Amino acid sequence: MISTLYFVALLSSTMAWGRVGLWSEGSAKNETGGGSGDRCSCDAFLPSSTFPIKDLVAVEQTAGEISHKLELEMGKLDDYETKLTAYAEKIIKLTAEIEKMEKNPDAYRDVDVDEMKVQIKQVEALIKELQLSIRGSTTVFKSLRIQITAMVGTLNRLEKTYDKNVVLVTRREYVKVQLQLEECERRHQELFNPNIGSCAHTGIIKVSKPIVSHLNAHLNSGYKYGGWGKDSKPVPDRESMYWYSGYTSSSIVDIRFYTNYKNLILRNQFQHHNLHSSWTGTGNNFIIRDNTLYYQCNNPFGLAKLNFTTMKYEHRVIARASTRFSYSNSPNQNFDFAADESGLWVTFATEVSSGRMVIAKINEPSFGVEEEWQTSVYKPGVSNAFMVCGVLYAVRTVDIQTEEIFYKYDTKTKQESHVSVPFERFQDKFSNLDYNPTDQKLYMYNDGYYVNYHLWFNHTAKATVEPPFLLS
Template structure:
């Protein structure tokens, strides 16, 4: 093969050489280490007899430059090469890590200091609360007694040192202090204790809305979602979540979710088909039954969840329906069923009441009206309403972000009054509000969003119902 290549080169060079240089050509033959024959043909240049040494220097310099660059690149890739460069980079990285560690340590120390400070504040508040509790208990057990008889005064004075002005009951400072002690109510000394009131009382505040799920279709713009505060069957517990979308011509599907996490993920464990269609968002859940108003009628239905059948049915006497006396947002919300600590209620109006809200307490088994109250609150002027501890509360607006609970009516005294408890409609279209006394929360459906509100109850203020 080497012989063939050499002969080809020889033929080419012979044809391309100038005729004047033919007598200067020479041919050499030699063997390499593998004992292969090499032929070398040499011819002189037509213009120069030899190659100048300077003509190849730029080419050699370029090759050397490229080799230097290549060596530098290889040294970065090969482990162990360019130790100085890696040392410098490592030093920079170490310096940055030390700085980050120092910053994290400072933040941790600051957080620890804040925690210690808060712990000290909590301990101080607990100590003050214990002292105030003891003082209140002492005041209740040993009320201040004033003696109006001279004998009592003489008896009181007989136990004081005659020379001590501090025991001089005729002293003006003592009389002022005594009057202040007898006139300050003990409840004013215990603000923290009143805040911890857990009984059935008056609504004092409503927390911020907490989102649990957002509906994913147009039928979820408004509806009903709740939990049974007093479940009756082992199949459904107080963790079971119920939901029904009320947008549509024939609303019958009642979705059951095992718990709040499954509800948030949208995985129902069962779907019940109601025998009669539902009217609007006034339904509620109580004691193992689903209570709702039949579409286009004043008929109330109790649907037993265990047997999946209608347990009772009854018309609500004289109640307006299908747009006669709705809340201000409309939606055929003429009859709103509610549940609280005292049982099952209906919030509605009649022609006789001329649009004012009527409250009726219902028998949860038969749906018979046990007692009714007529308020002076116009139903179409409030956004929604709910019951807590036998009291009706109404919302001023269903769209305003920062609205209020603006009226309360106490069925125990048949007295109502205006209030101003802040309430947030975060998504600007609150179509359903229900109270769950077992959870101590309000459940609401606000423009595709299903939310809850924590509430705080307390003792009624002085002079309130």
């Protein structure tokens, strides 16, 4: 009979040295000198591929370091908020004093004017100091994003190679720090990007690096077609809601809702709607607005609208729209819905326009077309498009890593122009790209991954709530 301790010792030794094979049989001498002499033994040989615990430990240590840095940044944000309030009060008082001086200059002595100049210089110095701190926080966020992206790569590699349950605990740590970073960036944006909702700018001048959130809710890279994002006109109590719809083809078969970003990442949906056969759509250029799905349907070919509050379905046909012209990245993207600060839009191409894109403004209550604009950009040469403040921005593929905003058409002035604003993709191809006016971000569904981008605009006027420290 095999000794249990002897077997365990052999097994432990084999695991430590990683010998190749399965079993070998043999005999071992009785070293105590007693008994009949020989006894039977079995050696267990395990594969040489041992679990890389060092990688997991490194990820956990990185998660701890990032968490600590984020706690420090959250403390800084509290400090920024306090300083902003104090600086604003000082500037209001200084402004009032300067106005008094301008109205009655003879009532003030030179020494009073000199003292006012000193106070202005002091505030300017404080503002410059705060600007440097803010830039430092932005740099920290970028650095942490890079670290978290590296963590994603390590965890994905381990999950593909080893037992997912073993990696799960570490992935939870990753999710925790990622959520901390999102909260930190959200507060940073609220404090220092007061221009959300404002169209006092001449257009997009820069797009951030891709911010990769997660593989889709199915955790399946085969779900290459779909979209995700936020409601562009959220109903009360759903301002933080996210949505996702994905499939292995360009069909739209269902949609999932999450109360907030945390639940999106944790795949904890609060609603899941299956689109029955008469509501099924296609095209991957759908959006959620006012808790309503706007999308393309093919039977008959046209526009579809499904309100998730009332579950009312509506359909409209645009007779001129053609089924021949899609975006370059994926099929059936004939209608592209978009939403911005000025409302709801849809773009398409016609035979009469020879495949050039047409912009149409949609009346949301009637679901009818209010007005149309003809552009000169050829739709099959475009990888995707979106609307910002009544301006169409068209995107094309430059190389395997780069997209470029290359064209824009302003519906207010009916002027079009060519621009060059390059930005980076996370994966090779994407099926959905939309702007959301509630946070001024681009949302991309990129080969099954949730990706988003911050936008920078060339502002021509200051927002009414803009903190004075942002002045140059």
